Amino acid sequence: MSRRYHGWWVVFCAFVVALYGWGFGFYGLGLYLVALHDKLGWSPATVSAGISFYYVLGAFVVMQVGDAIQRFGARPVVLIGTAMMALGVAALTIVREPWQLYLAFLLMIPGWGAMGGGSINTIVAQWFDRRRGMAASLALSGATCGGLLFAPAFASAIASWGFDKACYAAIAVMLATLGPTAALVLRAPRPTEHDIGDDGTSRSAVEGDARTRRELLAEPRYLTMVGAFSIGLLAQISFIAHQAAFLEPVLGLRGAGWAVSLTALSALAGRVVVGLIVDRVDRRGCSSVVLAVQAVSMIVLLSTSSVTGLYVGCLLFGFGVGNLITLPGLIVQQEFPRRDFARAVSFNVAITQLVAAVGPSLLGILHDLSGSYRTSLIACLVLQATAALLVLSRPGPRPIDLPADA
Structure with a gap:
């Protein structure tokens, strides 16, 4: 290079x-x-x-x-x-x-x-x-x-x-x-x-028109990817919106602020770590691990009320923040022709944004109905675990006409 x-x-x-x-x-x-x-x-x-x-x-x-x-x-x-x-x-x-x-x-x-x-x-x-x-x-x-x-x-x-x-x-x-x-x-x-x-080497673009959005939605592999990241981001954005309110009773407002900063630092570190290895591993498998780590973070937050435990939970949660917007494009690159990339990625971002937009309100409703954030965190845990399994699903033949390592 x-x-x-x-x-x-x-x-x-x-x-x-x-x-x-x-x-x-x-x-x-x-x-x-x-x-x-x-x-x-x-x-x-x-x-x-x-x-x-x-x-x-x-x-x-x-x-x-x-x-x-x-x-x-x-x-x-x-x-x-x-x-x-x-x-x-x-x-x-x-x-x-x-x-x-x-x-x-x-x-x-x-x-x-x-x-x-x-x-x-x-x-x-x-x-x-x-x-x-x-x-x-x-x-x-x-x-x-x-x-x-x-x-x-x-x-x-x-x-x-x-x-x-x-x-x-x-x-x-x-x-x-x-x-x-x-x-x-x-x-x-x-x-x-x-x-x-x-590396400076040339690769010919695939001839033909890109798939329409309707054709993408008819592709099972695309649906499992979009579905997994939609519910994963639904849980992620929902927790971020309520993170300070959940932590404040134990950590205080200043401590909650530090926990949010720790989450952001962990997100930056997680993005760098994943970036170093993702080009050499299966990208769906990598996505599943990232989602599983966030599910574990919910287990930690649900099972502890100590200051240290809450910070550890936020540290684990931060590892996946950010990676969930990077990984879909890398899966599209790995599984779909180049001609489909721009439309497939933009369509995924639009769908996940629509789904995730309702998350903060839903978690707020669960909190008000139950009187605490425990039910809300359990909901996030279920969503993240489901997403970690769904992203591993690869129905149908590989819809790509290029070598996997192109």
Whole structure:
């Protein structure tokens, strides 16, 4: 592999895209909720309804992003998405009525689509084959850093300067750093580069049209993959939404905050570890192990009330956070022709986002009905164990017309 291979600059750029995409478009949502409550007196339910609208409508935009990158190239998609995210966040500073919140989120949605998991996986896939697992893991580590670095810095700025000034400052930093980086790095691959591996060797693209979304849903292997990651992410996102509330009675708010930070650090470490080995192992088997580790984390959290035990449970849970958005694209690469990659990955991200969007509300309902988080954690355990088994299912013949090690 040549050290000058441009694909590694693409990975760096994708890392920066993910950093701001998840910083503004995922982790930032909780900060907007608190800030708008403090600034305008809106109830959490009012803002949460807007967030649900953002996720549901955003799923349909995410569904199209792979095709858009294939057709127009990564650079215009990312630059336009960055501009839309900036406009949407800026619009949050001037909303005065609840209905205006939906307009602001409507501006942000294309940004989330262009800077999210479907986009990152598609961009990396244009440059890497054999070492795509490592490349995708490094690029999507930016998503973890969005929670580990960007979100705390943004929260601190809001506390120090107020919501409006903090938003404008964060937007300015994003535009000044991501804009030039994307413009310079995300050039369209030349025809002789488009299908080369990261070792510099060429691979011919598979002729023919990509499967339609209906045809993908008719493919049993695709269904077991999407189903497994949908319910796995349903459990994961649900727990993350309620993690601080679950931990606070024992650890206190400050201790719960440290546990969340530990989860994020573990997520970063887990992504690097999986990235180092995933290109050399069966990717469904790797996914099953990751999901099983998260199931074990629920067992630990359910069986202990000690401070140490709770931190250990959060550490184990963090190992899978992030990997569940990297692994589906790697399974698609391993089991489907290259022509299907962009559409199959974007469609998976859209479906899993739709399913996971209802999770936090469901766990809240279970908590209210039972009076504790025990039932909610048992539900997460069952979902993760089910996903770990389902992802191992490989019905039907291998639907790929390329060598497995291509």
